[in-house]
Amino acid sequence: MRDALALVLLPVPLVAAVLPAAFAGGGTRRWFGGRGESQRADAQAAKDAAAAAFYELDSAQRDLRISIETITAVDSSPAARRAVDDFAELGRRIDEVSHRYIEAVDAHDLDRDDLEASAAARARTQLTQAKDELTRAKQDLDRFAQGLGPLLDKAETQLARLAPAVERARQTLLAASTALDAVRASGLKADDLAARLAALGPELTKLNQGAGRHGVAETLQRADRVARDGDAVRAEAERLPERAAEIDRRLVSLRTRAQALTTRAEQVEPILSELRRRFTTNCWQDLQSVPTQAAENVRQAETKLADARTARDEQRWPDATALLGTVRALLNATDEAVSAAGDRLTRLNAVSKDPEQEIQRTRFAIRDAQRLAMAGRNTADPRHARPLDDSVARLDRAIATLEGRHPDYWHFLTETESVRQTVARVVAQIREERGGGAARGGGAA
Structure with a gap:
């Protein structure tokens, strides 16, 4: 205390x-x-x-x-x-x-x-x-x-694409499957399309497994590929009914055309007879094989048409399309050959009655080219003048072949046509060199 x-x-x-x-x-x-x-x-x-x-x-x-x-x-x-x-x-x-x-x-x-x-x-x-x-x-x-900005922007852009790309691939496959079901319901088999769609199944499985397992870049590529291939299947499935109808129309059209060409081919022989009777051998010799070749082409076309009908009935659409293409090529060749015989007779008849029209047509083309070559010049460029002078000489020689008892009118027609082609090339060369500015003188046809 x-x-x-x-x-x-x-x-x-x-x-x-x-x-x-x-x-x-x-x-x-x-x-x-x-x-x-x-x-x-x-x-x-x-x-x-x-x-x-x-x-x-x-x-x-x-x-x-x-x-x-x-x-x-x-x-x-x-x-x-x-x-x-x-x-x-x-x-x-x-x-x-x-x-x-x-x-x-x-x-x-x-x-x-x-x-x-x-x-x-x-x-x-x-x-x-x-x-x-x-x-x-x-x-x-x-x-x-x-x-890191550019790299990060690029990466984020790809990541932003990932989910939409995968979803788009899924929806595309769903649309393809729906379109395929609709086609089959209409009676078309579409087996090739079904096989292509089935082949995309494993790819869809990998998409569902995610980018964590397969990587973002690979998943994006896979999603784009699946969407593209699935969309192609869908589009082809939707077009299939129209494609079948088009093949049916072509079968009918080409059969009708083959029948018509058979009738026209039968008329070639009388045309050849008249050519042989009135004109020299050079005027018709190259047409001698037309009747035989036309008959053979039509026969092959009818065989291919039957094969195309079989392929269509079996719904082998690519085969049917390819066969119809072959038929069309055969009929086109036949049409050209048969038409050539008739055209030959028509042209020879015209030139034998009045060769002057062909002569004047060719001379006009040459004079037209000569005026163009001289436009704005005192003398023509030798590169242009020489072929034009040669064309004049060739025309004179062609005219000379009409003299005599049996003129070779076909040689005359082919020569004058060749001359006009030469003149046309000279005109094109002149205009190209002058930058397209020399329009005087018209055209040499």
């Missing part, structure tokens, strides 16, 4: 001197206020700033790692691989900086009661250095992230 009373009666300065020591011995700070507390506060502020910098760097690194994973999931180009390597190198530098920051934090307990002012100052210095290193690392990371 006396001790307590004596303590109360001590002078005030002495109490002030004893209290700090008592608090220090009882687990409170050994010093209070003044420059020491300021050093502790500065150190704590440096620690907080370093912690904020560390958090920002860690968050940026996590975000950038997601970007890198996005790129690698889609892109295997050299630029993408280089970005991965550069990010790994940055990661190693960030680990070193982070390790020094953690060491600085662990080395200084700013909450210690007996923290010296010098220790607080050292802590502040080291933590500030750690913060500066973390900030520089964050800046490097930001610059690296900016450089």
Whole structure:
């Protein structure tokens, strides 16, 4: 009791001197206020700033790692691989900086009661250095992230395409299946289309397994391929009824044409008889085989038509289409040969009655070309004048063949036609050289 009373009666300065020591011995700070507390506060502020910098760097690194994973999931180009390597190198530098920051934090307990002012100052210095290193690392990371822009945009674009592409492939296959069912319901087999659609089944299974198993790029390619092939099956299935109807129409049309050509081919022999009777051998000799060849072509065409009918009945559409193409080619050749005989007689009749019309037509073409060659010039270019002069001589020689008892009118017609073709080439050459500006003189037909 006396001790307590004596303590109360001590002078005030002495109490002030004893209290700090008592608090220090009882687990409170050994010093209070003044420059020491300021050093502790500065150190704590440096620690907080370093912690904020560390958090920002860690968050940026996590975000950038997601970007890198996005790129690698889609892109295997050299630029993408280089970005991965550069990010790994940055990661190693960030680990070193982070390790020094953690060491600085662990080395200084700013909450210690007996923290010296010098220790607080050292802590502040080291933590500030750690913060500066973390900030520089964050800046490097930001610059690296900016450089990733094009690669990341490309990758994100592909990822954005992924789900719609897969869904489009699924819907395309569904539409193809629906179209195929409708065709079969109408009585058409469409076995080849069914086989093509069935072949896409394993591809759909892989699409359903997802990009995580097969990769984004491969899945996108597969989705596009399935959509394209499925859409082709759907389109062909929808066209199949029309295709069958078209084949039916062509079968009827080509059969009618073959019958008509059979009748026309029978008329070739009387035409040849008249040619033999009225004109020289050179005028008709090349047509001698037309009747035999026409009959053979028609016979082959009818055989192919029967094969095409069988293919159509069996719904072998490609075979039917190919056979009908062969029939058409045979009938076209027959038509040309039969028409050639009739045209030959018509032209020979005309020229034998009045060769002057053919002569004047050719002379006009030559004169027309000569005027064009001289347009704007005192003398014609030898490259143009020579073939035109030769054409004049050729025409004169062709006219001379008409003299005599048995003129070769066919030689005359082929020669004058050849002359006009030569003249037409000269005219085209002149106009090309003059840039199409020389329109005078008309055309040489």
